[in-house]
Amino acid sequence: MIRIRKAVRFLIVAVLLIALFAGWQTGTLCSVGYDAIAYICPLGALETIFGSWAFVPRVLICLAVVVIVALVFGKAFCSWVCPVAPLSDLLRGRKAREKDECERTQAAHRVLERWSDTNAAQAEKHKPIRSRVDGRHVVLAGSLASAAVCGFPVFCLVCPIGLTFASAIALYRLIGFNEPAIEVLVFPALLVLELTVFRKWCHRFCPVGALLSLLSRGNRTFKPHVNASMCARHAGSSCAACAQACPEHIDPCADLGDRSLAECTRCGACVNTCPAKALSFVNRKE
Numbered sequence: 063m064i065r066i067r068k069a070v071r072f073l074i075v076a077v078l079l080i081a082l083f084a085g086w087q088t089g090t091l092c093s094v095g096y097d098a099i100a101y102i103c104p105l106g107a108l109e110t111i112f113g114s115w116a117f118v119p120r121v122l123i124c125l126a127v128v129v130i131v132a133l134v135f136g137k138a139f140c141s142w143v144c145p146v147a148p149l150s151d152l153l154r155g156r157k158a159r160e161k162d163e164c165e166r167t168q169a170a171h172r173v174l175e176r177w178s179d180t181n182a183a184q185a186e187k188h189k190p191i192r193s194r195v196d197g198r199h200v201v202l203a204g205s206l207a208s209a210a211v212c213g214f215p216v217f218c219l220v221c222p223i224g225l226t227f228a229s230a231i232a233l234y235r236l237i238g239f240n241e242p243a244i245e246v247l248v249f250p251a252l253l254v255l256e257l258t259v260f261r262k263w264c265h266r267f268c269p270v271g272a273l274l275s276l277l278s279r280g281n282r283t284f285k286p287h288v289n290a291s292m293c294a295r296h297a298g299s300s301c302a303a304c305a306q307a308c309p310e311h312i313d314p315c316a317d318l319g320d321r322s323l324a325e326c327t328r329c330g331a332c333v334n335t336c337p338a339k340a341l342s343f344v345n346r347k348e
Contacts, residue, residue: 064330064334067329105269106124107122110215112209113210113213132278134283135284136326139327140264142327153254173305177318204217285323286323286342294340307334
């Protein structure tokens, strides 16, 4: 599944870049002068509405599509489409990767501690108290407020998603049309700076993730489903392989993780890691 996900993300990004280079006008008003790339950004349409203070039918249609997709697939955009996650992985050093692995291991230990005092029937009562608002939601509110005050989507100027495509376009114009510009240096530099200084961008700062997490609370489909008859933890083993593999610190087995299942990006790490093959994204008969 992970290979399929990576292939799909590569294909989507490639198609978007080709569309931008060919001038197919594939986006919305949230473009900051680079054609219109907001279709790949669920936040773009909302910022456009706040910034324009006007009824824009195509923007509302784009926003409606985002809502429907989030209700059906949750935060799948984050792992299947967004280019920021693989770029962050590319820029992280060995120590950062080891630290992330250590944090996932600690999160898995907390899951087992919560599970040890309960069972499958009582798991709902032992879910940790989780804050519904974090740094991402603060950035989301600031993004919408700045768009309303300034009249255009200010966050798009520093959005890692937009900077990724803007960097590609600037490089394309330099190579294809011999149009040297300061953007060739500025955009990639800003992108690298953001993803290295704000190492936990996706978890702590991303307003796109915040918006999708709010919408995903109404999601009921394509969520991790555990077959209790096959699950080692349900059989009495102290297994938390799925929780340890999850980059979002979610417990797909019983939702006892530090973050709720609404944060699931459908990356497939838990399904691939489960030693008993008890997890899937379809509700199989037990």
